[in-house]
Amino acid sequence: MGPARTLAEKLWERHVVAARPGEPDLLYIDLHLTHEATSPQAFDGLRLAGRAVRRPGLTLALEDHNVATTADAVLDPVSLVQLETLRRNCADQGIELYSVGHRRQGIVHVVGPELGLVQPGMTIVCGDSHTATHGAFGALAFGIGTSDVEHVLATQCLEISRPRTLAVEFTGQLPPEVGAKELILALIARIGANGAQGHLIEYRGEAVRGLSMEARMTLCNMSIEAGARAGIVAPDETTLEYLRGRPHAPTGADWDTAVADWSTLATDPGAVFDRTVVLDVDGLTPLVTWGTNPAQTVPLAATVPDPQTFADPLELAAAERALSYMGLRPGTPMRDLAIDVVFLGSCTNGRIEDLRSAAGVLRGRTVAAGTRLLVVPGSMQVRAEAEAEGLHEVFLDAGAEWRLPGCSMCLGMNTDRLEGVERCASTSNRNFEGRQGARARTHLVSPAVAAATAVAGRLAAPADLA
Amino acid sequence: MEPFVEHHGRAVALRRDDVDTDQILPAEFCKRVVKSGYEDALFARWRAEDGFVLEQPQYADATVLLAGRDFGIGSSREHAVWALRDWGFRAVVATGFGDIFRRNALNNGLVPVDLPTPVVEELMALAESAEGLRVTVDLRAGLLRRPGGEHPFTVDERARARLLEGQDVIAATLLRNEDIEAYEARRPAWLPEIPRGAFDRTERSEVGA
Numbered sequence: 124m125g126p127a128r129t130l131a132e133k134l135w136e137r138h139v140v141a142a143r144p145g146e147p148d149l150l151y152i153d154l155h156l157t158h159e160a161t162s163p164q165a166f167d168g169l170r171l172a173g174r175a176v177r178r179p180g181l182t183l184a185l186e187d188h189n190v191a192t193t194a195d196a197v198l199d200p201v202s203l204v205q206l207e208t209l210r211r212n213c214a215d216q217g218i219e220l221y222s223v224g225h226r227r228q229g230i231v232h233v234v235g236p237e238l239g240l241v242q243p244g245m246t247i248v249c250g251d252s253h254t255a256t257h258g259a260f261g262a263l264a265f266g267i268g269t270s271d272v273e274h275v276l277a278t279q280c281l282e283i284s285r286p287r288t289l290a291v292e293f294t295g296q297l298p299p300e301v302g303a304k305e306l307i308l309a310l311i312a313r314i315g316a317n318g319a320q321g322h323l324i325e326y327r328g329e330a331v332r333g334l335s336m337e338a339r340m341t342l343c344n345m346s347i348e349a350g351a352r353a354g355i356v357a358p359d360e361t362t363l364e365y366l367r368g369r370p371h372a373p374t375g376a377d378w379d380t381a382v383a384d385w386s387t388l389a390t391d392p393g394a395v396f397d398r399t400v401v402l403d404v405d406g407l408t409p410l411v412t413w414g415t416n417p418a419q420t421v422p423l424a425a426t427v428p429d430p431q432t433f434a435d436p437l438e439l440a441a442a443e444r445a446l447s448y449m450g451l452r453p454g455t456p457m458r459d460l461a462i463d464v465v466f467l468g469s470c471t472n473g474r475i476e477d478l479r480s481a482a483g484v485l486r487g488r489t490v491a492a493g494t495r496l497l498v499v500p501g502s503m504q505v506r507a508e509a510e511a512e513g514l515h516e517v518f519l520d521a522g523a524e525w526r527l528p529g530c531s532m533c534l535g536m537n538t539d540r541l542e543g544v545e546r547c548a549s550t551s552n553r554n555f556e557g558r559q560g561a562r563a564r565t566h567l568v569s570p571a572v573a574a575a576t577a578v579a580g581r582l583a584a585p586a587d588l589a
Numbered sequence: 590m591e592p593f594v595e596h597h598g599r600a601v602a603l604r605r606d607d608v609d610t611d612q613i614l615p616a617e618f619c620k621r622v623v624k625s626g627y628e629d630a631l632f633a634r635w636r637a638e639d640g641f642v643l644e645q646p647q648y649a650d651a652t653v654l655l656a657g658r659d660f661g662i663g664s665s666r667e668h669a670v671w672a673l674r675d676w677g678f679r680a681v682v683a684t685g686f687g688d689i690f691r692r693n694a695l696n697n698g699l700v701p702v703d704l705p706t707p708v709v710e711e712l713m714a715l716a717e718s719a720e721g722l723r724v725t726v727d728l729r730a731g732l733l734r735r736p737g738g739e740h741p742f743t744v745d746e747r748a749r750a751r752l753l754e755g756q757d758v759i760a761a762t763l764l765r766n767e768d769i770e771a772y773e774a775r776r777p778a779w780l781p782e783i784p785r786g787a788f789d790r791t792e793r794s795e796v797g798a
Contacts, residue, residue: 145746146746149765153776174763179785181782208622217785219784225788252665270693277759280769284747317607378779380777381777553611553664556634557634558616
């Protein structure tokens with residue numbers, strides 16, 4: 124037996140193609156996901172250099188960032204060119220692509236796992252920061268820029284320096300009215316929006332073990348919002364249950380071999396992390412962001428904070444600016460904030476369990492007058508499952524809009540954008556200035572809070588509804 | 590890529606912390622399929638506000654951006670780096686950077702200079718003074734020089750070596766093809782591979798086609 128190692132170290136070491144002393148490791152990439160928005164310049168770079176894609180079968184392309192979510196929408200010419208560019212690049216290079224209209228189309232980070240392409244022990248990259256999602260399977264998954272997309276297409280490798288390790292221990296029992304969204308927002312509020320810079324987080328503790336795969340994906344998804352390079356959860360029986368029978372999961376004897384291998388993917392007792400954060404989840408209540416970065420979070424039951432209470436002068440200045448942008452006054456109860464638009468969707472919370480959670484709150488209720496609810500499933504498969512369960516009827520009966528899959532209002536690259544200073548309760552991942560529209564005001568929430576908010580017309584938890 | 594050894598230029602202070610890549614370049618500009626010409630997109634929302642610092646004439650020729658803590662957090666969009674570069678910036682000085690932004694910057698010859706907050710504050714005050722501030726980013730020595738002082742900084746050692754020589758990073762990895770092939774030969778056979786037409790087009794659904 125060698126020295127005790129963390130899961131992160133094990134994942135890292137099994138992908139080192141060649142290590143040279145004093146130089147960053149060259150890592151092999153098992154799966155590359157790509158989409159229309161960050162790939163065109165990478166394919167162009169390959170063409171200009173006269174290089175081919177090394178392993179087309181290890182890349183999957185999807186249309187998600189820029190697609191319309193209504194069947195009758197007309198895309199602007201610039202968007203159309205971008206989608207057509209991806210189609211041509213994939214055809215030229217022999218890369219599998221699921222376009223709008225294909226039964227497997229959807230958000231990269233929703234489709235990869237549902238096809239069984241994301242498995243424990245793999246390295247996964249994508250030109251998208253929310254690639255961290257796939258760490259939920261005990262895979263090393265991180266977002267990259269377009270230059271690195273080109274590098275992976277050409278070589279299937281990346282030269283990377285080893286991240287530091289951060290153990291996040293969630294202790295205690297997760298109360299029933301809160302979930303993965305609260306876990307990650309609570310962590311970001313604790314350590315800051317770049318508090319895990321340079322680190323790879325391993326999420327640990329009973330509260331994490333009790334989460335479904337979809338909830339673990341929500342948790343890992345927002346690792347980047349804490350500044351982490353990636354977030355991981357060690358695989359267990361929940362992981363195996365999720366993977367068994369998925370289209371690209373191993374079968375027969377391969378399954379047994381794979382399971383034996385995956386069972387080694389845990390942090391050894393006594394292994395040392397560079398840093399540890401312990402967060403007690405007992406008594407955790409629904410959380411909501413009040414500012415313009417995800418660390419600016421309070422309990423839904425709280426009031427808008429007073430910047431003067433921040434000891435750090437820089438934090439104070441940031442809070443003042445955030446309140447001014449958000450149109451908020453200190454001391455206002457969060458529950459008093461009227462909401463114009465509720466967005467349910469994204470790679471953070473656009474999976475079937477998220478839709479079930481929201482539909483559970485909405486069943487037999489209606490969306491408040493003056494509030495719009497957009498429901499954008501994360502993939503065509505999620506949409507089909509929801510329709511098979513009748514969830515779409517719950518949404519439509521409540522007065523919500525039932526859309527086609529895509530990134531949609533998470534980043535407003537298509538026409539799903541907030542107008543003016545509209546205030547939005549959003550299940551997505553970023554409340555940055557201008558993210559959902561030029562002057563848009565975003566409050567990040569869980570799917571259950573989003574649904575209750577749609578009914579109340581103000582920020583609300585399910586327990587607040589009569 | 591053009592080598593980066595040393596750069597001398599005017600500094601401009603952007604007094605904001607947690608500048609994310611959505612602010613550096615809003616998402617609608619990510620629709621383009623080109624790799625240059627993003628100067629119009631840089632800080633597009635803020636430039637629409639009155640008196641934004643980059644629009645002030647005394648900073649028109651600034652090539653070194655001074656920012657607060659944790660610059661370039663959020664989205665992986667390399668467009669944010671292209672926009673800074675296309676505007677004319679050759680370096681960004683801040684306390685902490687988003688990891689992906691830092692990597693993207695180095696891949697494009699935009700040098701992330703990570704310095705402690707008191708140093709950045711001092712540089713900002715000088716940049717805002719009547720005389721303004723001109724600095725030298727000396728990548729070979731790992732020093733940011735200003736009149737009357739110098740401040741050591743570090744970047745990833747390998748990236749620094751590549752920038753100094755203007756080396757093609759992909760070409761360097763391709764030279765290690767034997768190592769890559771040897772690794773591929775020992776990868777488990779059950780790892781997923783996606784054949785073309787894994788899910789046939791006949792699976793097309795009725796909606797949204």
